[in-house]
Amino acid sequence: MSLLLTVALYFSQFCLLLAMLCCGIRLIRGPAAQDRVLALDTLWMVAMLFILVLGISFGSVLYFEIALLIALIGFVSTLALAKFLLRGEVIE
């Protein structure tokens, strides 16, 4: 049973790496600024999922706090960037 879970963990890490690569491609190529912000937001989310998977594979509950912090920071930074695109300044 442990083997099955190991294979699944490796598979999901590989898939999440590919997903981060897709976000990276859009982040570099994206023609408009909003494409880049969207790609960055998705990259944060996928990184958060990756850390959750790492937490399962190392068997440590500590990774949960890192994932929660990453989700928090990602949300705030996306909001700031979107506000900047909308108005040209973050705090009016």
Place this chain on the structure above:
Amino acid sequence: MNKLLPSPLLSVSLIVIWLLLNQSLALSQLLLGGLLAWVIPMYCAPLAIKGSRIRKPWVLFRLLAWSATEIVRSCINVSRIILFRRQHQLNSQFIRVPLHLRDVTGLAVLSCIINSTPGTVWVEILPDTHELSLHVFDLHDEAWWIDTIKQRYEQPLIEIFEGASQ
């Protein structure tokens, strides 16, 4: 009472979050969480929106259950479209839905549900006609979308937040 405990729902959710974060039911954590749940809503009270309250909680639960199944269904639909459909066959369009819902909290809940459902993104409410502008990923029938949103989502929200079941 109202001054000391402005929003009981916020207090309860704060203490639940505190206990979940600390993963314990010890007396010290309960006391600390209770203190936070008592103090924070008092300072947040000026931010609160007046006049919105949940009138029919069971309708809210039914709405949430319905939207959860809808999210799963449209997840599968949208991923099938992304994987197998040619790009030029995609019919992505903006549509307009006339809304009767006026309550601010109800509109916020509606926007969260619509944005969580893959395939639809809320753009904005046009201020002069009070129409909702919406972007749909793969539009096949505009009248169906308008009907679904009005009957499945807006009608329960009007019941929950405005109380009048039309």
Place this chain on the structure above:
Amino acid sequence: MIELAESIPAWIAVPVTLLLIAGSLITLIGTLCLVRLPHFYQRIHGPAISITFGTTCFVLASMLYFSGLGLRPVLHELLISAFVLLTAPVSAMLLMRAAVYRDLRNTHKQAQHDSAKSSQPPSA
């Protein structure tokens, strides 16, 4: 690299495996949308899949695994899923509004530019 516990009962291992595979595939599909589709308004629908469905799958897998190992319910992963489900719609809506606003401004500028050009006398 992966250090799993020695004996994992099958009733944990099989659902966790299924959840992990489903979640990672859905996340990958959602980000493929970012690469494949031609317009921004189409691309914005992709991450919604990975955020709602993918996060739920991974959070459930993590909860199930740690609850089964520790023999007590581990519920604090629910915070992540609640937080992500509440915040993702807000950022999607703000991004959409920013994109629409910027496109409108660009077409407006373009129209002004064109009309200014056409109103100029040909000799100038």
